[in-house]
Amino acid sequence: MRIGVLTAGGDAPGLNAAIRAIGQMATRDGHEVIGIANGWAGLADEYAGRRLETSDFIGILSQGGTLLGTARYNLDQPEGGRHRVLTAMDAHLDALVAIGGDGTQRISNWLAEHGANVVGVPKTLDNDLLGTDYCIGFDTAVSIVCESLDRLYTTAASHHRVMVVETMGRATGWVAAMGGLAGGADLIVIPEFPLTMDQIIDHLVTRRSKGYGFSIVVVAEGINLETLGGTELNGVPTEGIGGVRLATRGVGQFVAAQIDEHGGFEVRTTVLGHLQRGGSPSAYDRIWATRVGAAAYDAVAAGTFGVIPVVRGNEVVLAALTEVANGQRQVPREIYELCSAFF
Secondary structure, X not given: OEEEEEEOOOOOOOHHHHHHHHHHHHHHOOOEEEXXXXXXXXXXXXXXXXXXXXXXXXXXOOOOOOOOOXXXXXXXXXXXXXXXXXXXXXXXXXXXXXEEOHHHHHHHHHHHHOOOXXXXXXXXXXXXXXXXXXXXXXXXHHHHHHHHHHHHHHHHHHHOEEEEEXXXXXXXXXXXXXXHHXXXXXEEEOXXXXXXXXXXXXXXXXXXXXXXXXXXXXXXXXXXXXOOOOOOOOOOOEEOOOEEOHHHHOHHHHHHHHHHHHOOOEEXXXXXXXXXXXXXXXXXXXXXHHHHHHHHHHHHHOOOOOEEEEEEOOEEEEEEHHHHOOOOOOOOHHHHHHHHOOO
């Protein structure tokens, strides 16, 4: 069997662990593994598949990024991209494992509905894919946020500053909430539970009145600027399947400027940006990426398509692609309230 593997959307630590699991198990069983370069572009444009050998999987477990390359590629602009993928799959592959987030799995689900042999694998450091407790890259991103806050803490305390730290996360606050919780942030601002600028200032003033000479404020890139008294800009760049490049909105700088304008605080801004995507995956990401990758291969080998291995509790189970392809997993109130409990 010719089993294609691709990674689509943004890169994330742990992708190579999943590729390794799929590839080594498939070659062990005598199947041909085809690595598709640069996500959907490698099928929709000029075919970019190559046979992966056992040697390709050696030493990649600890490497960040993706052996295959990736891209944010919109199959719907211009129209016809999805059908070109179907044609390429029919010509070159017997099955496809698509590793990616909600955009990738929406495409995977469409392909499955049109007769293609597709299995998904959950990957997004934003952790916003429905139906799974785990997505490749999230744990590493949270660890990087946590370490960054640990380092910023000493400077904030030494200089009596307010540090505003912007994290990734798109329209959800998982990275900000969990990274901020682990790193001891004094205030966490996420899209699911909006705060006004007055509430942020009041929090900082109250901390100062209680004798705290500094504060660390974590803001998710997807927070609503209008709620904070700002203006959402028109023409924000998009990428991939209609995804907005939220980092270009500068929410961290905006919040810091408003705090500075209030007066009485020395403010600095840190935008963690792509640091959250880079470097070696955590042990947790290596283990669970391996587990979901292996489960994806098992599904292919069993002829079970239109599914995606997801993590629920401590188990990997198969879910229908339709369960994860539409909607968004948001930070629940109990997590946000826990984040807000530590002043």
